[in-house]
Amino acid sequence: MKSDAEDDASTREFKVADSAMMRDMDIPSTGDPEVDFHAHMIPHHNGAVAMAGVALKHAKDPATKAMAPKIVAAQATEISDMEAWLTRHGK
Numbered sequence: 001m002k003s004d005a006e007d008d009a010s011t012r013e014f015k016v017a018d019s020a021m022m023r024d025m026d027i028p029s030t031g032d033p034e035v036d037f038h039a040h041m042i043p044h045h046n047g048a049v050a051m052a053g054v055a056l057k058h059a060k061d062p063a064t065k066a067m068a069p070k071i072v073a074a075q076a077t078e079i080s081d082m083e084a085w086l087t088r089h090g091k
Helices: 011-024 033-058 061-088
Strands: none
Touching: 011 033, 033 061
């Protein structure tokens, strides 16, 4: 996603996060559904962390600001779990 000159700061930052996530998810499949699941979900979760960071920085709604750190914590745990799984399986 490319930024538009009319985009506000949060939109620009969301587009950067989305673009990074899509780029990082564009990896070759191995044919092993377990490996592919973990390998593709890690950048997907990193994207969620980045988007939550944008929300923390720019959101005004208290519920959104309260949800964002929960997303960061949950996704970080899952990323660690998936990385550990890949390591245990020699990937």
